[in-house]
Amino acid sequence: MGKQPDISDDYLLNYLDGSLNPEEQNALKQTLISNQRAKERLEELRTIHTFLKSVRIEETSKNFTERVINRLHQPQSSGYLTRNGILLLAGALLTIGLASLLLSSGMFDTVSSINLNQLGIPNTYFERNLPAIPFNGRLIVNVVILANIALAFIVLDRTVLKPWFERRREMHQM
Amino acid sequence: MTTEQEFAIIDQVLAGHQFAYAELVDQYKNYGFTLALKILNDRAEAEEATQDAFVKAYHHLKDFNRNSKFSTWFYRIVFNTAVSYKRKQKGVLQSIEKTDVRLYAESQSQLEKDDKKKFITAAMAILNEADRLALTLFYLKEHSLEEIAEITGMQPNTVKVRIHRARQRLADELTRLLKKEALTL
Structure with missing residues (x-):
C-alpha cells in the first residue's frame, strides 16, 4: 500500500x-x-x-431570580471581613507600639527571674524553699513583637491588599 | 430582547428601579448558569456563582460601557466568578488519571462499556476553563468568535485555533481512554 x-x-x-x-x-x-x-x-x-x-442550555432553579433580587442589597460579606481585618490589624499594631515603648523604657530590664517564694503560698506544704525561675523579659517581649509583626503582615495581605487587587482585576476585566 | 431594550432596562435600573433588573436576570440566567456549570461541574455551586455574577453585574452596572452586548459583558463576569469558585473548590486539581479510575469503577457496574459520553466528559478535565467555555460558546452558536474572545479573555485571532486545538486534544484523550479501557477488558 x-x-x-x-x-x-x-x-x-x-x-x-x-x-x-x-x-x-x-x-x-x-x-x-x-x-x-x-x-x-x-x-x-x-x-x-x-x-x-449536544450541549444544551441548563435551567436554574425556579426561585433563582427572586433570590438574586433579594441579594442585591444585602451587605457584602467581604465588607465585614475587611472591617474585622482592619480592627485586628489595628490591634496588632497597637500591641507592637506598646510593647516597643515599654521595652525602650527599660521596664523588663530589671526583672530576671520569678521567685516562687514570693507568691504567698504557705510554706507548711514545702520542706525547702521553692526555686527562682529564670525569666528573660526582654526576650519574651521581643518574641511577642515579632509574632505581632508577622500577624500584621498576614492580616494586611488577606483583608486589605488581596481584596483590593482582586477588585482592581475585576474592574479591569469588565 | 434587542440591544435597545436591554439598554432601556439598564437605564431604568441605574435610575433606581431595582426590580427592572429581574428582566435581565430572567433573560440571561439559564445561559449564564450553563456556562458556570461547564466550568464548575456542580449544579449548586454553578447556581451560586451565577447569582454572585448577577449581583456583581448589578453593582458595576454603571461601569458597563455599552460597546458590547450586555450578555457578552455579563458572561465575562460569569466566567471570572466561576473561575474564582473553581480555585476555591476542594480537590480542584483532580487528575485525569483519578477520573479514569472512578469512571472504570462506574463503567463496570452501572454504565454501558461503550458509553463514549462519559469518557468525553472525563476527557474535558484536561482542558482549561477558558478552552472549555470557548467550546461551549462555539457550539451554542449564539456568539461570534470576537464575542467568545471577549468573554474568555482570549486574543480574537486565536479563538478559532484554540477551539480546534481543544477538540484535537479531546479526540486524542478519548482515543487514549478507550484504548486503556480495551486493555482492561
Whole structure:
C-alpha cells in the first residue's frame, strides 16, 4: 500500500464545521475513500463534534431570580471581613507600639527571674524553699513583637491588599 | 430582547428601579448558569456563582460601557466568578488519571462499556476553563468568535485555533481512554 497523504486535523475540523466549500468537501470525501488513517481520525473528531453539539442550555432553579433580587442589597460579606481585618490589624499594631515603648523604657530590664517564694503560698506544704525561675523579659517581649509583626503582615495581605487587587482585576476585566 | 431594550432596562435600573433588573436576570440566567456549570461541574455551586455574577453585574452596572452586548459583558463576569469558585473548590486539581479510575469503577457496574459520553466528559478535565467555555460558546452558536474572545479573555485571532486545538486534544484523550479501557477488558 502506498504512503497516504496527511490530512490535517484543522482541515477535518473545518469539514465538520461546514467551513469547506462544496468542491473541497467532494475532494475530501474522495480522499477519505482510500485514506484509512484520515477516515479514522475524522471519526474520532466527529465523536467529539457530535458530543459538543449536544450541549444544551441548563435551567436554574425556579426561585433563582427572586433570590438574586433579594441579594442585591444585602451587605457584602467581604465588607465585614475587611472591617474585622482592619480592627485586628489595628490591634496588632497597637500591641507592637506598646510593647516597643515599654521595652525602650527599660521596664523588663530589671526583672530576671520569678521567685516562687514570693507568691504567698504557705510554706507548711514545702520542706525547702521553692526555686527562682529564670525569666528573660526582654526576650519574651521581643518574641511577642515579632509574632505581632508577622500577624500584621498576614492580616494586611488577606483583608486589605488581596481584596483590593482582586477588585482592581475585576474592574479591569469588565 | 434587542440591544435597545436591554439598554432601556439598564437605564431604568441605574435610575433606581431595582426590580427592572429581574428582566435581565430572567433573560440571561439559564445561559449564564450553563456556562458556570461547564466550568464548575456542580449544579449548586454553578447556581451560586451565577447569582454572585448577577449581583456583581448589578453593582458595576454603571461601569458597563455599552460597546458590547450586555450578555457578552455579563458572561465575562460569569466566567471570572466561576473561575474564582473553581480555585476555591476542594480537590480542584483532580487528575485525569483519578477520573479514569472512578469512571472504570462506574463503567463496570452501572454504565454501558461503550458509553463514549462519559469518557468525553472525563476527557474535558484536561482542558482549561477558558478552552472549555470557548467550546461551549462555539457550539451554542449564539456568539461570534470576537464575542467568545471577549468573554474568555482570549486574543480574537486565536479563538478559532484554540477551539480546534481543544477538540484535537479531546479526540486524542478519548482515543487514549478507550484504548486503556480495551486493555482492561
